[in-house]
Each structure stands twice: as C-alpha cells, then as structure tokens.
Amino acid sequence: MASVDATFTRRKILRDELVGLFGVVERNLYLTKRYFLWDLAFLLWTIANTLTIVFIARGVDLSPAQQNVLATKLLVGGVIWAFLGIIFEIVTETVAWERWEGTIEYTFMAPVSRPVHLIGMGIYAVIYGLVRAAAIFVAVVAFIGIHLPHANYGAAIALLAIASVSFIGVGMMTAVLPLISPEKGTQLGFVAQGLMLVVSGVYYPISVLPDWMQWISKISPATYALRGNRDQILHGAGLAWADVWPLLVIGTLSIPVGLVVFRAGERYAKKHGKLKRSG
C-alpha cells in the first residue's frame, strides 16, 4: 500500500496538475492542426460577417473622418463579438466535443482536477481567440481602409487578456449546459454570449439602452473591454484603471462562481447518469 499512497504527495499532485494543464492545451493544438481548413473557412465567414457590420459606417452620411471613427467603433464591436464567441465555444467544448467523440468518460474519470481542466481550455481559448481577433482586425482594416494612426495595440491586447479572465469564468458556467442537455446545451452558450454583448454596447453606446439595461451593463466584463479597446484603438489610450479594476473584480468573482456552477452541473450529471457519450 505504501507505493499506492506515495503517489499522492502534494508536490507530485501539483506537478501532475501542471502536466494535465499542458495536456489540455496540447490536445487543442492537435485538433486545430487537424481542422485547420475548417477553422480557416470559419475565420473567413467571421471576417465577412464583420465586414457587413463595418460597411454600415461607409453608408452613413458623415464626413470621411467621422466615418473612420464609426467604422473603428463597429470594428472593435465585431472583433470582440468574435473573440467572445470563440472563448465561449472552446470552453463549452470541454463537454460538448468530448461527448461527441465519446471520450468524455475517460477524461472525467482521469485524476486531473476540474479547475485545471477548465483553465487549460480557457488558456487555449484566449491564445487562439487573440490570434483570430488579430487576423479579423487586420483583414477588415486592410479591406475597408480604416486609418488608425494613434492605435495603442499593446494596451488593447493587454485589456482583452485581462477581460478574458471574466469571459472564461462565464464560459465555465455555460460549459456545463451540454452536460445537462446534450442536444441543446451548446446553443444556450450562444444565448449567454448574445445577452452579454447586447447590454455591453457592442455596436452602439450604452447610453442608448434603457436604464435597466444600463445597470446590467455595469456587471458585464464586455462593457469595459469594448470601452477601453475603442479608446485604445481610436485615441491611443493606455490601460485605464477605470476599465481594469472592474474587470479584475468581475474576473476574481466569475472564475470561482464558474467553477461552482460547473461542479454543480457535473454532480447533477453524475447523479442522473448523464456523464456519458449518449447523454
């Protein structure tokens, strides 16, 4: 029995968790490599979708300078929509993809902790989402010819990375939905994405929203990411504390809440026999 118990020392557990985290990121890299052309097609669709929104600025009766500002604001909205969509999609795949492939039972009976598993998915989602967001941004700017002489890209990426902590936390809450409903759970993740962005001023200022929606916008991390990114891209602003501290607070709360919600969903699935391939 000594050999059995020796596998549970704290140091070994920590090391094993880090290896597990690496494994999640590595697996996602393998899958991205295998589905590269599909992902490329999806990227093209997202670029086309963003263009349909940004072109609105070209059709509005404004001066060229004002059109440039409006196009930039719409572009930031479109890029953050796409970024958030990818984060939710990848984190939600923690369950959905594993169930589809039939590997869910093997993964959920492995000794890696659920927070490490979910955070590994979140880390990959942020890396992949940032690369993809940059590609969309560059493609749309080049296609429409937006002028961004003052843009502070470093600050914009840093703010998006800070906001990602909150996005991952919310993604963890939606990731549990496919455990409860294998058929419809994934789609409900899109509902969360849409609801978050509609109150956050994705293509319009928050001031146009009804009062009650403006109140809700204060607890949405996307509000601060959108506001900060627009200032950074248009005016070259740095990391504004007014945007950073709400994101830190929401991030600090959303990760533990996300884990609690996921754990509750996992427990429900184990109780009702839903943690299996066919649901």
Next chain:
Amino acid sequence: MSISAVSVRDLSKVFSRRKGLFQRRRRAALSDVSFEMERGECVAILGQNGSGKSTLVRLLSTLLLPDGGSAHIFGHDVFKEARKVRRLVNRVSVEASFFKKMSAAENLAYAARFYGMGPRETHAKIPVILERVGFPSSRRNESMENLSRGMQQKVALARALLTSPVLLLLDEPTTGLDPRSKQEVQTFIREIREAHDSTILLCTHDMKEAEDLADRIGLLDRGELLFLEPVEDVKQRYGVDTLEEAFFAATGRTYEDERTEEDEEREVFA
C-alpha cells in the same frame, strides 16, 4: 491486515426518466450489490444488456454517484476520495472512444498527461506499449479514423495500461471484435495478469471469455448480484455442467429469453 483491492457494500443505483409531463419512471440499475476483490484477482461479471454491469463499472470509475451503499478501492472511498481513486483505476469499454482526427500517439499522449506523464515520458513509452498490445508502432501517427475497430481497441488497451492502473475495469472489451482481434485482446489480458500486479474486473456477455480469464465469476441480473464464486463452485452449486445452465438455474430464464419492457428500459436508463 491486508486491504481489499475492491470492497463494495450494498451499492445501489436508481435511474429515473421523465414520462409525460408530471411522471417520472424509476428503474433500479443496481440493487444492494456487495462483493470483495483481492489484489491481483480477476473477477468476471456476467449479465445481459441492462443487467447493471456498465453501471457498476461507471460507479467504480467515479462517473456516477450512488443512491446507497459504499465502494472502496484499495481502502479509498470511491465517492469521497474520487481523485485518489482515479489515479489507481483505468478502464477499457466496449467503444474505443478517441478523438478520431488525432493519431493513436496523440490520443495516448492526451490521456497520459491527465495522469502526470510529460512529453519525454510518453515519447519513450507510447511506442513500447503499442508494440506490446500488438499494434504496429509504425502506424502510431495515423489518425484513429483510419484504423480498424480491432486496432482501435488495442489502442484503448494501451491507453489503459499506459497509466499503470492497479485496478483495471474492462467493460465488454471484446464485444464487436472479429475472432482474431478478440483472441489477441484476450491473450493480452492474460499477459497483464501474469506480468503485472493489476486487479481486473471484467464485465462481459461472453461466458467462455469469463470462464477462461477469471478466478471468480459473478452474475448480475436485473441489478442484483446472484452469485460470485469460482466457476467450478458455481457449476456445483446449481448441479450443472456449463455457465449457460447456471444462468438458467439462477435466473429461471435462458440467456436468449425475450426481454421484458422493464429490461429494455433498464438498458436505456443505465
């Protein structure tokens, strides 16, 4: 005092499904199942579809929570010390579930990372373990979707063995395999028993497989464990020559008897 490899006491699991708007139908998948397994022992559990075999395996794999009773693996409570138990257990099930687009080596590496095995370790071990299960190591970089069912099941065996489990749960590992692949898998299970310190719980429909591989044989019927004894004791107890006859004597039915609606539901629920 030595600790049992597996100790199950009055383990029960009930599944319920919605029937209509306000009704729920409940079916017992396992009813007060109790048994012990010693370290290094191979126990086979026989039973029809829906008899509770997979439910038992999934409970011991920490994938289900019970409605009653307890289970311990090497002294660790399966439901309260799940993470410790997970390190000791691995399984092979009827479906060799993998990421189909990923290669055998990538799938094995992914599984191994969750057990703390880094790239250097898996790089060295994966070709060796694949060769051991009879999978040509030269094909380890082919995607899983290009491999036959038998080959996939060998990779599934390699996945389980890669993590050196002290308890191996085999849930119909040869179901659906052609005779040659079936024989290869069975030969390998024998090898594991001889070469390793693994304890094996084998759930199967195949009575010959159970008789050939196991030290003791149990029969799960409609969630109840009717017996768990060495095969000769089973035959003696029922005064029969074969396990098929023992099944009939113990349950009052033949293996091929028409299944009731309850049996069908139990299979779907479990």
